[in-house]
Amino acid sequence: MPEHVILFAGPMGAGKTTAIRTLSEIDVVSTEAANTDRLQADKDTTTVALDYGEIAVGLDDKIRLYGVPGQSRFDFMWTILQQRAMGLMLLIHADAPNPVVAVGDQLGAFLDLANRGGLVIGITRSELGPRDVVDRVRTVASALLPERSIPVFAVDARDYEQMRTMLMALISDVEERAEMMRASR
Amino acid sequence: MTGALPPHRDPAVVSAAVAALAGLAAVCRPLRAAIVLTDDGFEIARIPRGADEHRRLASMASAMQALADAVVRELRIGTNQHLVIDASEGAVVALRVGHLPCALVAVLDDGFVPDDVAEIGATADALARRLHTP
Numbered sequence: 001m002p003e004h005v006i007l008f009a010g011p012m013g014a015g016k017t018t019a020i021r022t023l024s025e026i027d028v029v030s031t032e033a034a035n036t037d038r039l040q041a042d043k044d045t046t047t048v049a050l051d052y053g054e055i056a057v058g059l060d061d062k063i064r065l066y067g068v069p070g071q072s073r074f075d076f077m078w079t080i081l082q083q084r085a086m087g088l089m090l091l092i093h094a095d096a097p098n099p100v101v102a103v104g105d106q107l108g109a110f111l112d113l114a115n116r117g118g119l120v121i122g123i124t125r126s127e128l129g130p131r132d133v134v135d136r137v138r139t140v141a142s143a144l145l146p147e148r149s150i151p152v153f154a155v156d157a158r159d160y161e162q163m164r165t166m167l168m169a170l171i172s173d174v175e176e177r178a179e180m181m182r183a184s185r
Numbered sequence: 186m187t188g189a190l191p192p193h194r195d196p197a198v199v200s201a202a203v204a205a206l207a208g209l210a211a212v213c214r215p216l217r218a219a220i221v222l223t224d225d226g227f228e229i230a231r232i233p234r235g236a237d238e239h240r241r242l243a244s245m246a247s248a249m250q251a252l253a254d255a256v257v258r259e260l261r262i263g264t265n266q267h268l269v270i271d272a273s274e275g276a277v278v279a280l281r282v283g284h285l286p287c288a289l290v291a292v293l294d295d296g297f298v299p300d301d302v303a304e305i306g307a308t309a310d311a312l313a314r315r316l317h318t319p
């Protein structure tokens with residue numbers, strides 16, 4: 001398996017930073033700043049540049065995990081980080097004001113990556129939101145990208161096994177996608 | 186800074202920052218633009234007002250500052266005091282406002298001298314004192 005670069009995207013408070021900390025085998029590089037706007041999300045810190053973690057695969061390959069800042073004023077980082085990525089792990093928290101709209105917004109912002117690379121969607125904090133979020137997100141995702149079958153998981157970003165399962169699903173989608181791109185050339 | 190309102194919406198913080206930037210503009214001739222921002226990238230005050238190319242300066246400065254802090258942490262070389270980007274036709278200087286979750290960023294024309302950087306530091310220090318003692 002060649003080296004993979006995976007991008008974690010999603011709104012502020014979705015669990016991107018938590019997920020990378022859960023998965024990474026190295027101390028993550030993080031860029032947290034004091035959160036001065038508690039109305040947006042009630043947490044102490046917020047990511048302002050990136051999160052970075054790594055997982056070793058075999059002897060000399062690795063999966064690189066990059067997380068973006070969730071807030072759109074940092075969208076220049078979305079552009080920078082999207083360029084090197086091959087797979088998109090889109091996280092949406094079920095207790096977001098409107099998770100379905102958030103999925104549309106995020107897929108729009110990362111459409112370039114979603115089109116050329118792998119894609120999975122994780123619904124976090126699902127015990128804190130309405131019960132039908134996963135189903136509604138699945139419906140809107142397949143309406144937005146009808147030619148794809150997009151896996152949608154309910155996950156806890158703090159749970160290693162759940163995040164690992166989701167990451168592996170993404171890696172196989174990345175490889176399948178790369179195979180398709182090669183075949184169509 | 187009382188903490189009741191986010192700094193960028195707190196009129197007392199905003200007016201102190203506006204005054205600090207006006208003072209800096211008066212003493213620092215190569216100053217092209219300057220901004221006071223929260224660590225998480227909200228603009229508190231900016232000069233010149235409304236210039237479109239500086240619209241994203243607060244969020245970019247916040248990201249830059251956090252990456253510089255991450256490098257300093259990784260290398261265990263103490264704390265980040267200020268950050269300079271020296272470009273062929275100008276420079277950017279970023280530094281924290283005391284121990285507050287705020288920073289001051291200045292964009293300088295080429296040909297600035299060390300005294301200009303010192304003025305930027307003095308402005309940040311004065312603003313920190315002012316915000317600590319309302």
Ligand SMILES: Nc1nc2c(ncn2[C@@H]2O[C@H](COP(=O)(O)OP(=O)(O)O)[C@@H](O)[C@H]2O)c(=O)[nH]1
Nearest residue numbers: 012013014015016017018124125155156157158
């Ligand atoms: N209750 C609950 N909390 C979660 C779950 N997943 C993540 N979290 C919490 O939600 C918060 C997400 O914050 P963070 O990782 O900073 O989000 P980011 O803005 O996307 O980086 C953290 O406090 C996590 O511990 C979940 O499934 N259930």
Ligand SMILES: [Mg+2]
Nearest residue numbers: 016017046047
């Ligand atoms: Mg984060």
